[in-house]
Amino acid sequence: MLADLPIGEPVPFCPGSLGEGLDLQAALIPNPVCTFYMRASGNGMRQHGINDGDLVVIDRSVEPCSGHVVVVAHQGSFLLRPLLRQGEQWLLEPVRPGEAAIPLDLEVFDRSGLFGVVVHAVHHLG
Known part of the structure; x- marks a missing residue:
């Protein structure tokens, strides 16, 4: 079920207020053929x-x-990095002190090595 959950103010529960069922696949993966999953390792992207x-x-x-x-x-290997455009230049931003930005050529996909854009990060809160 999907419902709005306001933060801060208590909201009384009303039967039927949860609306239609929630399809997580449709919500998180609009294009399954082009979607992949990886597990992040390290704390550089916190x-x-x-x-x-x-x-x-x-x-x-x-x-x-x-x-x-x-x-x-x-x-x-694979790198998980923020993408930055400075003028006409595309760069992977450094995530650690002293690390240099990595230039990319997004006009030539094969040479840039771009695998895809991260659209969601799923993590446990406990």
């Missing part, structure tokens, strides 16, 4: 809402924009 052990939902059909968190194949 400021972007992604914690160590989170399940990230990656959609390859989303057009990357500055500010998106993306997954990129880089030097034989």
Whole structure:
């Protein structure tokens, strides 16, 4: 069931107020053919809402924009980084002190290694 849940003010429960059923697949994965999952490792993306052990939902059909968190194949492994545009240059933002930004060529997908855009991060609160 899906219901609005206001934060701060108590709301009385009314039978039937929950509306229609909730389809998590439809809500989280609008394009299943282009969607992949990975588990985040490390705490470098906490400021972007992604914690160590989170399940990230990656959609390859989303057009990357500055500010998106993306997954990129880089030097034989995957990187999870914020994407930044400075003028005509695309960069992967550093997530650790002393780390350099990594330039990307998004006009040439195969050379850039862009795997997809993170559209959701699922994490436990306990």
